[in-house]
Amino acid sequence: MNPLIGITLDSEEAGGYSKSPWYALRKNYCEAVRTAGGVPILLPHHADCVDRYLALIQGLIVSGGAFDVDPALFGAAERHEAVVLKPGRTTFELALVRGALERDMPVLGICGGEQLVNVALGGSLIQHIPHAVAGGLEHEQTAPRHLPGHEVALTPGSKLAAIAGCAAIPVNSSHHQAIREVGAGCIVNAIAPDGVIEGIEMPGKRFCLGVQWHPEYNVSPADAALFRAFIEACR
Template identity: 65%
Template sequence: MTHRPIIGVTLDAEQPGGYSKLPWYALRQNYFAAIVEAGGLPIALPHHAELAEAYLDEIDGLMVTGGAFDVDPALYGGGPAHQTVVLKSGRTDFELAATRGALARDMPVLGICGGEQLLAVALGGSLIQHIPDSVPRALAHEQPNPRTEPGHEVAIAEGTLLARIVGRARMAVNSAHHQAVAAAGDGSVVNATAPDGVIEGIESTSHRFALGVQWHPEYAVDAADPLILRAFVTACR
């Protein structure tokens, strides 16, 4: 059997209620299934920022997942938090420590949705706190139709790692976000944009694989989505 690289997957965290009367971790199964299908061995990473380096010692690649929360604007000089901003500081502290540690090691990183935004911040970029208030005539980036269907298309920038991976100029993507990258950090480039100009993907030009996409390729809405997961796992070998 071909060696399966170990992929650390960040978890979401919820307060008591629903699944448990105590705080609990959660993540959709398709994140893990997509990694397995791509040839990786996923393991979940609890939120202990002080153990980020120890976790990184044990894995071959890092996937930073999405969730219904936002990166603290204080981390990117974003000013006062918009009224829609929801924070999960323990999760962000861990993900930022793990992402920065992975980048310092040149370990492959894939950021998905909120994970793309966090990757951008780790690379020195900034975020739009609320798309409807900042982008005139913006698309419905929190799409009303199911996430298993596309919400809009994105244009893929020529010459980027993402373009080489998917081999096409456009993709259909699902859309589940009210924030977006405002500016990629130094040494980073935008690799995908929505028709309204909203940034939908970024990547580092100074790391062998540090890629972020605003959509959710684990749903395989577009035939090219599994190629993103496969390229990430291959980079982790």
């Protein structure tokens, strides 16, 4: 049986696509899961349904989106003006991630999802890279996301390095925040040339891994390999 993979949705207020509030997810998330051998299902933001969702799925993907985690959740006294909050989404995803990890369910965090996983584990975030990282790279690339924005160096001995089978990979880049301090039990598995953390994982879990880029765009063979490894861990 191909494992059922829950993917969290982004949410938007009325306007644009719909005159009513709406959920959003790019098709390539689902296509990447299906290509790797999983069956994607989408998870609306109902915190009272978390236990039921987790009883149904075999793996969890926390997607990216146009949102930031509330800095108050990692102890910041101030909020940068660039930070955009979606409290309902964050509350739901925190409960979902913590419940999944309690069950040792495989978890893959992508971009903002990686940041959310880190905060769920007690880590903190850089609220706005251009403000905090002197001479930093352009982490919100202007090129299309199917093209690389920069390379990341993979940590020797990490699960991600083993999956990729190499020391460095090209990645796309679409984020203004990044991990500052890693959560409990995590290690850094990828770093950008400017020192920005680009990936984390929990060696003590069956599969808990987050990347700052969007592997669903399949920029390099390592992206497809990451989805395959995740789906295999869900079997």
